[in-house]
Amino acid sequence: MKTLHWIKKDVLLKNYNTFRINGKTKYFAKISSKDKLIKTLHWAKKNSLPIFILGNGSNILFSDKRYQGIVIKIENNKIKKINKKTIVVGAGMMLMELLQKFLNKGFEGLEWANGIPATVGGAVFCNAGGFGYDFGKFVKKVRTIDLTICKERIYSQKDCKFQYRGSIFKKKKEIIWEVELFIKKGDKAKIRGKTKNYWQYRIKKGLFKYSSAGSIFKNVFAKNVPLKHRKGASIKQGKISTGWFIEKCNLKGKKYGGAMISAFHANVIINIKNAKAKDVLHLINICKKKVYKRFKIKLKEEIIVIDY
Numbered sequence: 001m002k003t004l005h006w007i008k009k010d011v012l013l014k015n016y017n018t019f020r021i022n023g024k025t026k027y028f029a030k031i032s033s034k035d036k037l038i039k040t041l042h043w044a045k046k047n048s049l050p051i052f053i054l055g056n057g058s059n060i061l062f063s064d065k066r067y068q069g070i071v072i073k074i075e076n077n078k079i080k081k082i083n084k085k086t087i088v089v090g091a092g093m094m095l096m097e098l099l100q101k102f103l104n105k106g107f108e109g110l111e112w113a114n115g116i117p118a119t120v121g122g123a124v125f126c127n128a129g130g131f132g133y134d135f136g137k138f139v140k141k142v143r144t145i146d147l148t149i150c151k152e153r154i155y156s157q158k159d160c161k162f163q164y165r166g167s168i169f170k171k172k173k174e175i176i177w178e179v180e181l182f183i184k185k186g187d188k189a190k191i192r193g194k195t196k197n198y199w200q201y202r203i204k205k206g207l208f209k210y211s212s213a214g215s216i217f218k219n220v221f222a223k224n225v226p227l228k229h230r231k232g233a234s235i236k237q238g239k240i241s242t243g244w245f246i247e248k249c250n251l252k253g254k255k256y257g258g259a260m261i262s263a264f265h266a267n268v269i270i271n272i273k274n275a276k277a278k279d280v281l282h283l284i285n286i287c288k289k290k291v292y293k294r295f296k297i298k299l300k301e302e303i304i305v306i307d308y
């Protein structure tokens, strides 16, 4: 099969996911222009290949098996436009880079996101959040490209149907290409102070010392947990930390293969020594079973498990 010159064959995915799991893909392309994207989509269609869209791979568990299609890493990472009240950025821009630009220009509001290793597109797709904030609240519009017919679409914030760690894009076959975000001028010194504090908070938690995908499961809505099962749990924004339930099942520090339920946060699984996806999946299943047995709660994955 004739490939386009920017498409690589048989690529290891270890450096493209924060878990550092060594999956493999038959084809791989880093794409920063719309022209190359459209050509790649046509090529994949012509060759009947499945497509997986990748941001920074910080919420993903790749399978140990070889992906038989093409992984397209979105690297459209420039500021496109700054209007009076909004900024338009490429979906491949890293959130940390965006925060730095916000800091330089004195735009406030996104300080809480400091430390999230996401692209803007991934943050929209997953509606990344923390400390009571959601990325979706800052989104004015999203411009996408349909994977199958290459048609462009524009979504308003309402159309995106943002919810706790979710958006309409989880049900679509579309590439988030550009995102228009609300901006608001603030006090530079205050923005810098807040940004630093959030960073230090995340560092203290120990999350960056190991390879992981952040939280494995979504937190649990307190209203869904019988009173007797949530005694002693702290409730924030109506939710209980899933780590609390896993910890109560004495699973902190549990190892399987090269993976371990971290000792610093029970809702984080870390890669301690060449972990395979199957090791992580095994620990995920143990958490689910034990938490269900003790609390009758069905845990739901926050990470996206790619099984092919």
Ligand SMILES: Cc1cc2nc3c(=O)[nH]c(=O)nc-3n(C[C@H](O)[C@H](O)[C@H](O)COP(=O)(O)OP(=O)(O)OC[C@H]3O[C@@H](n4cnc5c(N)ncnc54)[C@H](O)[C@@H]3O)c2cc1C
Pocket (backbone or CB within 6 Å): 018, 052, 053, 054, 055, 056, 057, 058, 059, 060, 074, 091, 092, 115, 116, 117, 118, 119, 120, 121, 122, 123, 124, 125, 126, 127, 128, 129, 130, 169, 174, 175, 176, 177, 207, 208, 212, 213, 214, 215, 304
């Ligand atoms: C150390 C660490 C800390 C973290 N802290 C937080 C936190 O505080 N809050 C939080 O919410 N999350 C956190 N996460 C998880 C993760 O960073 C977020 O879920 C993030 O939104 C994922 O973005 P990404 O670009 O890495 O997406 P990826 O992991 O690459 O992809 C995630 C999903 O989005 C899709 N996708 C990505 N880009 C696009 C695009 N352009 N178009 C269409 N689909 C796309 C992918 O197909 C995939 O299904 C953390 C992760 C780590 C490793």
